[in-house]
Amino acid sequence: MRQILKLLSLGALGAAIGATPSVAEIKIGSVVSATGPAAFLGDPERKTLELYVEKINVEGGVNGEPLELVIYDDEGDANKARTFASRLIDNDEVVAIVGGTTTGTTMAMAPLAEDAEIPFISMAGAVTIVEPVREFVFKTPPTDRMACEKIYGDMKARSITKIGMISGTDAFGSSMREQCRAVAGEHGIEILADEIYGPRDSDMTPQLTKIRGTSGLQAVLNPGFGQGPAIVTRNFKQLGIDLPLYQSHGVASKSFIELAGDAANGVRLPASPLLVPEQLPDSDPQKAVLVAYKETFEKETGQPVSTFGGHAYDGLMILVDALRRAGEADPVKIRDAIEATQGFVGTAGTVNMSPTDHMGLSLDAFRMLEIRDGGWVLAE
């Protein structure tokens, strides 16, 4: 009798498990470089995605259905990114992908998304991701060309036309160097000196001495990433070069100010307004979004907010916005809705997508900041 009871209760339990209502979930996928050399980009991205998917689900999901996030770590390796992307598409059957921390991993995944007709929103910088336009590929961060244009705009306002460049030879530095050289003419900027340094070089005084010896220079621009720009900034000060120094958005983090020390004072750089949300005027449409994201991220993770996490926030929210407008979780309809995104306010700026523009940002995605007394000041 006891045995039978046991069996019966087991059976009831089994039935109960089997009967768990299978709520339709919207499965979205992500591949980020949460560890490895690009971890400082991928780690805040992953945390942002997990944080906000949970938040959205607590608030009732999208179209009444909860989101399910499938997330993989490619360790910054493009081959792994490709493998995980095909797993997301074939095994997990996601309806959209928000991921791709670096340009390398993004470009490895893009063809898969194109073939499978799954919308893919990348969080990487290079302009090549959306130029030429790929039907299913979008991106959230502004490009390095826009950073160059922003810098040149600021130079023009200060009547600077003749500049010297010193660029890192890392992927970021060399790509931005090319873009800045390409658009210099259009903006009436003349590049009189063009020096480079290796990403792990420890002293840039020879290059800067040459720049100092070039007559007629009015400013110096340093596209680069990692510790190089910090050393350039320190050497610049040590050599007593009395010209405005421009850095790129590649060093828009607190650690740059710490590494460069006092030498960073007066340095200008284009950066996401996420660094100075409280300095924006209340009329700025981005202010509310930026303040909310910054507070949420810092409260939940205990880490300072980073621009890169902001790119993930934008990607997820553009997708959620598109899902709402599409009304159903069909990849092709989501794609059409993403392309039709208009007036979406994210951390990077106001996004207006079109069939010819899969990024949708304008130059106001960058704000010109100046470093003063170890902090960022809006210089516009």
Added chain:
Amino acid sequence: MLGEFLQFLFSGLTVGAVYALVALGFTLIFNASHVVNFAQGEFVMLGGMTTVFLGYAGLPLLLAAPLAIVITALVGAALYKLAIAPARGATVVTLIIITIGASIFLRGIAQLVFDKEFHRLPGFSGDDPILILGAALLPQSLWVLGFTLITVLGLFLFFNRTTLGKAVLATSINRLAAQLVGLNVDAILLLSFALSAAIGALGGILITPITLTSYDAGTMLALKGFAAAILGGFGSPFGAVLGGLIVGLAEALTAGYLSSAYKDAVGFLIILVVLFFMPRGLMGTASVERV
């Protein structure tokens, strides 16, 4: 004109002294065991990073630096005890491969224990440059050059004037014979790994105010230091310093007078040329093998 030249010279000497300090670390282990220790760069990184983080924990530099050197020396000893000693019978090539593995392992550990950010130390005597004829020289460069000199003299005296140093050389020349005359070969190798690590750590602490440091800073430093050591003649402390300074000066002068695009190429070109005509390096001793 003169000011420019002086500036290139100072830059070359600064960078060269950094390479020299790293190169010096290679000599001890090589002299004791013929093993090129590819984890040497990680010792340099550990010295810098440990000092930075002990500083964050509130220790003054004068306390943090020696402590970091001791910790790194212990890591060096552990590397020998846990990875090299168990593979006693293996060939030198196998041991070298083990050190490559150890370097990857140490980098991974540093990433976990410390973090993935760049860090710096303040210059020992401030960050304001000394101006000489319009050229700027960092006081920290003088610290690096000074300690390079002290280390190389110390190593020279150690190898040539002390019984222990001679025992290290004897172990390197013929391990079996050294053992037969009563030398504790195991202890000598342990000591050489610990000392090498300590020299690396000292270098790491000295150069961090100039080069900054991060968990993966060791890779590039080891590569340049290795090149400097080869150029000077592996195993010779004076050669290591000479090699480091030559590579550093060549890089700075090329970047200054030719183009920064050729900077790294010229350094390696010199090494190729020297090795082609003097395969033992500038100050290496000719090895005579009895057949």
